Amino acid sequence: MxxxxxxxxxxxxxxxxxxxxxxxxxxxxxxxxxxxxxxxxxxxxxxxxxxxxxxxxxxxxxHPVINRAVSAAINQIDLLGVGTTEFEIRLAEKVVEHVPSADMALIVGSGTEATYHASRLARAVTGRMKLIKFQGCFHGGHDYLLMNIISPPEKIGQKDPGSAGMLPEAIANTIVLPFNDSEALEQTVTSQGHDIAAIILEPIPHNIGCVLPEPEFARTLRDLCDEHGIVLVFDEVITGFRHGLGGYQEKLGVTPDITTMAKAIANGYPCAVVAGRADLMMRFSTAGGDVFLAGTYNGHPVATSAALATIEQLEDxxxxxxxxxxxxxxxxxxxxxxxxxxxxxxxxxxxxxxxxxxxxxxxxxxxxxxxxxxxxxxxxxxxxxxxxxxxxxxxxxxxxxxxxxxxxxxxxxxxxxxxxxxxxxxxxxx
Ligand SMILES: Cc1ncc(COP(=O)(O)O)c(C=O)c1O
Incomplete structure (x- = not known):
């Protein structure tokens, strides 16, 4: 063939x-x-x-260990769509144990879902509508953040939506700034901080290869978010569990309010996580809060058993x-x-x-x-x-x-x- x-x-x-x-x-x-x-x-x-x-x-x-864990899980249980399982409990416990920003964790299906939920949560808790992202970072396919990734030169400094059919309001409400530019960040937050719900970034913008954050930029991010009541979101979909059990935030020594993770957490199985400060996480509707979060396949035994086995391997x-x-x-x-x-x-x-x-x-x-x-x-x-x-x-x-x-x-x-x-x-x- x-x-x-x-x-x-x-x-x-x-x-x-x-x-x-x-x-x-x-x-x-x-x-x-x-x-x-x-x-x-x-x-x-x-x-x-x-x-x-x-x-x-x-x-x-x-990987034979991951395969065995997934096989055992699917021979034991499949999808129930009600309550929870010990797989889900143990995986959330592992995330909380290892990731500095994670007081609590929710398991979703993809990185896109994770950053989508994080953005909406930030808007809900702040009552503000604007998001800041950085040129070169990718956070998945939803309208809130799908812009200015690998832009042509003439689009740098302008909005560069990643798809036709995106909601103009979503594009208008996302501010795009240059990475590692503390001055531009400070200016924008000083003038528009009262409208900004979240700053979201890949702590290492790996979607354009590997651009390391300068420590001063990382500290400025945290300080400005604290000063202006902005939710700091680290999108660790790539860096999480690949660069360390505690993600890149642990190496950087800067703790965001919310973290999104996927990819290496489950060595190829479809698993993603939104984790963060308990007071923010408790706003999700899973806890009776007013920020909707649901998904038929969330916490699926295939994904959670793969993630648990992967993390156990990485703990060595x-x-x-x-x-x-x-x-x-x-x-x-x-x-x-x-x-x-x-x-x-x-x-x-x-x-x-x-x-x-x-x-x-x-x-x-x-x-x-x-x-x-x-x-x-x-x-x-x-x-x-x-x-x-x-x-x-x-x-x-x-x-x-x-x-x-x-x-x-x-x-x-x-x-x-x-x-x-x-x-x-x-x-x-x-
Ligand atoms: C940093 C980052 N965030 C989010 C996503 C979206 O993840 P998914 O493809 O699982 O929806 C990606 C995908 O490449 C990514 O690299």
Whole structure:
């Protein structure tokens, strides 16, 4: 069976042949199975995976412990839609135990739902309508926040909605600011603070690769929110559980009021969490409050058992030690190769994440990334894929090491990357 013929069938019945934007590839691939650090297509080709399904795969694909936990759960119970289960109770307890901002937690189905509920909660508790987000951050598909992610240069500083059909009022009520710009933040909050319900951010904007927050910016965020009664929301859908059990907030030493998490919490199973201060969380209608929160599949045993088993694996600190060590080896190795070949490259990243940008100079925010050589970035990834190392073939997208990757995998990746970059340095002016 060829990917091309199967994909033709997909295109006949599914718009574009894929079930989520960004999954389409120039050369279509239909996947058959996954194992550890690898994925296999229907033609039997094997790829070393750094895409990690956009981040959830932190322990490795098809992890036997997670699989056993999910199998046991589904042999015991399925969906009831009333009351709760011990799976849900134990998962919320784990989140509360590990995540500094989490007094209480609610389990929902996706990251989009989590940021949607967090935004509405903030509006309800403050009685204010405006949200602040940052250029380059992505928080899911709802109208409140779907704007100004990877914007074209002419749209920076203006509203750049991510979809047709968005409610104009939603777009108008979301203010977009540059990341790591304390001055712009202070000016906006000083003049409009009385209208602002929440400031929401990816503490590391990983949707544009990896841009680390400056400590002073993070402190300013917390201080301004305290001063003006604004709800601070950290969207840790990517960073949560990938960078540490306590999320990136623990590393940063800044505690938000509300945190959203998904992806790595359940190693590939569909689980997300809204967590935060008890007084805010108690406003949700699950506790009889006035902020509606419901979902048929919320707290599903498949998701909660996978999340519990994933967190239990991550509680063995040697997993993070390995993720961080291999991430650093990949970053340092790629940087050395680029430097030796005299290629302008900054290998950014944190922990298990590494992102080669084809540029030089400092990176503080999205506008700086307009200097990235997109053509070279995509060409590099495309050539890596051809050689069996899967790096998502869009500019600035993250690579993720999982606990199933080995030192030998990183060595192999670096050796392939060296061949590709040497070839590219002859073709491109890098
Ligand atoms: C930071 C962040 N928040 C929210 C979302 C939305 O999550 P989901 O795709 O589970 O709806 C994403 C998805 O990539 C994300 O990266």
């Amino acid at each position: 060829s990917s091309a013929s199967l994909f033709q069938r997909a295109q006949a019945v599914t718009p574009g042949g894929v079930n989520s934007a960004m999954r389409a590839l120039e050369t279509p691939v239909v996947w058959e199975r996954t194992e550890g650090a690898h994925m296999y297509d229907v033609e039997g080709r094997r790829y070393l995976d750094y895409h990690a399904a956009f981040g959830p795969i932190v322990l490795g694909h098809n 600190e040697s997993v993070y030690e390995q993720l961080f060590r291999l991430g650093e080896k990949a970053r340092q190795g790629l940087q050395d190769i680029a430097d030796n070949l005299d290629i302008s490259m900054i290998v950014a990243g944190y922990g298990s994440v590494f992102v080669p940008y084809f540029m030089s100079g400092s990176i503080k925010r999205y506008a700086d990334l307009l200097r990235n050589n997109t053509e070279a970035d995509i060409a590099f990834r495309t050539e890596m894929i051809k050689r069996g190392v899967f790096m998502f073939p869009h500019a600035m997208k993250r690579n993720h090491v999982s606990a199933a990757h080995t030192e030998a995998d990183i060595d192999h990746t670096l050796s392939v990357a060296e061949d590709v970059l040497r070839e590219m340095s002859r073709k491109f002016r890098l």
